Amino acid sequence: MTYQTTLTALADPTRRQIFEAVAAEPSSVGLLAVQLPVSRPAVSQHLKALSDAGLVNVTKQGTRNIYAACPDGLADLRRYLEQLWGDVLTSFANDIAKESQSD
Amino acid sequence: MTYQTTLTALADPTRRQIFEAVAAEPSSVGLLAVQLPVSRPAVSQHLKALSDAGLVNVTKQGTRNIYAACPDGLADLRRYLEQLWGDVLTSFANDIAKESQSD
DNA sequence: TAGTTTGGTAAGTCATTCCTTACGGTAAGT
DNA sequence: ACTTACCGTAAGGAATGACTTACCAAACTA
Numbered sequence: 553m554t555y556q557t558t559l560t561a562l563a564d565p566t567r568r569q570i571f572e573a574v575a576a577e578p579s580s581v582g583l584l585a586v587q588l589p590v591s592r593p594a595v596s597q598h599l600k601a602l603s604d605a606g607l608v609n610v611t612k613q614g615t616r617n618i619y620a621a622c623p624d625g626l627a628d629l630r631r632y633l634e635q636l637w638g639d640v641l642t643s644f645a646n647d648i649a650k651e652s653q654s655d
Numbered sequence: 656m657t658y659q660t661t662l663t664a665l666a667d668p669t670r671r672q673i674f675e676a677v678a679a680e681p682s683s684v685g686l687l688a689v690q691l692p693v694s695r696p697a698v699s700q701h702l703k704a705l706s707d708a709g710l711v712n713v714t715k716q717g718t719r720n721i722y723a724a725c726p727d728g729l730a731d732l733r734r735y736l737e738q739l740w741g742d743v744l745t746s747f748a749n750d751i752a753k754e755s756q757s758d
Numbered sequence: 759t760a761g762t763t764t765g766g767t768a769a770g771t772c773a774t775t776c777c778t779t780a781c782g783g784t785a786a787g788t
Numbered sequence: 789a790c791t792t793a794c795c796g797t798a799a800g801g802a803a804t805g806a807c808t809t810a811c812c813a814a815a816c817t818a
Contacts, residue, residue, distance in 0.1 A: 559662070559666045560666045562662055563662045564806080565659065566806085567806095568662075572742075574746075575739065575742045576742065577746070578746070578750060580764080581766090582763090582764065590808090591809085592764090592765075593765085593767080593807080593808075593809085594806070594807055596766055597806080600766085612815095614763090614815065614816060615763055615765075615814070615815045615816060616765085616815095617764080617766090620746065620747070620750050621743045621747060622743070622747060623740070623743050623744060623747055626739065626740055629736065630740060633733060636678065636729065637726070637729055637733060639675075639679065639724075640678050640724045643677075643678050643681070643724050644725060644726055669776085670776095683794080683795090684795060684796090685794060693776085694777070695795080696777085696778075696779085696795090696796075696797080697777055697778080699797085700796090701776090715785095717785060717786065717794085718784070718785045718786065718792095718793060718794045719794065719795085720794080720795065720796090
């Protein structure tokens, strides 16, 4: 459940679509499947990937499994991205400085 | 050059490694290749993907092509992630509220 | 208890992707 | 002009991944 897992989980379009859907409102597997262009097992497999990435959690409700968004996975990715953002900005600033120096 | 492209670009481990390397310091293609477990053409292809995602830019220096990190691609991804982060937090808070309501 | 609803898993297929070697092309050095 | 250094692209192969259908398990319902 590191940011690598989260990154690959969110890279897939339909998986990201599923995540955005449960972030808007928690939902069951079948309900998600009928709203998407893929089959129910596909949704189930995507939800497993999202769960492994710490992006969703499940609560059983009778025979239904309700999936909801959870912040854990995103928190790690956010930290990594902010760190990267800082590094890129300083690197970019250095490049500008060196460039104007050689003018 | 939307956040989708950036997301898939950063999802690959060696490609992310290349991006972090040029973010630490701009470098040529061959210099990156000798530091990585992949061939020089592989690095070149990865750099093309990073360039398409707006994550790097090139400056020719004789026969050498110097790649440097650029903030454009990351900016879009950051915006998307912050938006998503907000949605997830509010959704998560709502779930907690509903849960304590049913106790 | 029998039937229905809901989901996860297995097995297999098809597309994508990451990597390789081979080749061509441009710029600098002698 | 010839060689050397450096790089991008083409073509192909191997691995990964996303999706399907088929099947099985668990929990409500009548």
